[in-house]
Amino acid sequence: MEWRCEWCGKPHEADDPPCDNCGHGKFERAVVRQGASGEAGSTTVWVCTECGREHTKHSPPCSRCNNATLERQEKTISDEELTQRPGEGGAQRGTIRETTTVWTCSQCGREHARHTATCNNCGNADLEETEKRISESETAIPSYLDLVTPQYVLALGAVLLIAAVAILGFVGVIDVPFISNGVPDVQNVPGSEDETESGIALADAESEFVDRLNEQRESENVEALSRPNRVDEIATFSNQQRVKAELADGGGVNEQRVNELLSGSCQRAWGIQSSAPVAPGDDASTLADKFVTDGLLTDPLVTDSAVDVIGVDIHAAEGRLYLQVFLCAS
Template sequence: MSEGDSPDGADGASGASGTDTGGSAKWRCAWCDKPHERNDPPCDNCGHHKFEKAVVPVAPEDPDHEREPVWVCPECGRVHQKNSPPCSRCGNAELERTIPDEADYAEELGGTSYLDLLNARYAVGLAFALVAGTVLVLALLGIITLPGMDSVPGSASEYRGVDLGETETAFVAELNDRRAGAGLGEYERNGNVDDAARLYNQGWVSELAGTGSRPSDERFGRALDGTCGEQIGRLTVFDRSFGEDDAALDSPDALAGALADGYAAEAGGFVEPENQLVGVDVHAGPEDAVYTTVVVC
């Protein structure tokens, strides 16, 4: 029996020793204050490699014992183990020194949540990373364009002082006049078809300049957004160069007439589309040429 009792006695001594060292005490991360059951860094919330005791045991036989001070935020009441402003909950710049009693410890430990323990700097960093990642994915999918990505050389607004937006409007009017003379119906300009023409035209100019590439069929189809049904329309692209004194540069109407000549030559005549919709984009390229893309469906 004495030999059988010996292991039990040894175990009992070991257990008492473990209790004396405070093995059951709670621990907090020294950086973000997250509570842990054991002193076993790193912190599983912020990765910090140092823990502190969350509760300082009080010897009941010592009436003169004084608890270690804590630091309390006067704005939100958050308790901190060290005087390390700003407050990790609300960001207040001042903390007040306080000697806690038992009720203070119970209230602080019971009311702590993971949201309280999330440091503001980590929250801002996480939000920034999520936004940046989302923007990057949208850019890679071609839904948005970031500065410096697929930069288009030249100008989309004017060519030698002639407004290109007004030129596009005059170009469609000129095409309709010529179609009416050929006994064909008028084109109706459409915003989605315009977007597809602009996407392709700018990609074409960028590809020629070595700064980008023409859109894939998938991106082109997304720009049309089903406007042309299952088809992606008929695409006609051409460029024209003009001399310094060319009369075609006098006005949007004159420039549109010269571009209409180029379109008729490139398209090989007029073909009646199913929906009679048109989109056009005119862009002044880096080599002093005018690049035009016309989409009809």
């Protein structure tokens, strides 16, 4: 036989790992190396001077106790040791992999990998040398699935949930204290954000106004403006602060906060404000026309191809309409 297992020395007919004795995945030539005596049944091993572990190669430190000194020795190998397969000789296949030397405390039973002066557990000085069989289950490397415990799954789920809430809060999808980048509400604003005193829906007037601007852009062969909810909400926040400041001494518009909110949706933003009276018989289209004819269609921003987003809010109070527009280059 020309090949032997690097780990246990079992001979094999061909270089075809793994070893059918110990499962090791690498073979070497010369199944049984002759020792210094020249006997065919002997081989050279390197024995750890600290714990007695045998190694097939001189490869310090010791693979058991990390001692750096390995002593060369001649070892005789019997035919039974070379040819016995797992399951033979009374051992169950897959049960016994090897034996090892441990030093057991006579007082508390603590096992030590090397002979120390005193027991690491109780301090007893009497340690007895003992041969211990190591089962395959003790030497097996755990799989990734073995590491996925219920506690690990719960912890990972909690971390992912917190991260998701933080992200949603930052982009303004939900309001999270100290994290949320959502648009705040303005309290106690005079008038109505929904309809005029005569019952005209302001949302309809806003839609008519945006349609007029997009018709103008179409005539100039410029792509229509999109109207995301978030920019609309920022326009509402700014417009309501303005109305409150004018009609209820609300303290003015928080321009810094408005700019912070716009920075999350726009690379650049421009604001336009206007107001107009509400007359008897007005409808949504008429209200929109009042702002369009107020000169907004002549503003070069309306037909600027770099501007692609609009946010609009119309608020009714004390017989007037208050318009806030944000044009954005997203």
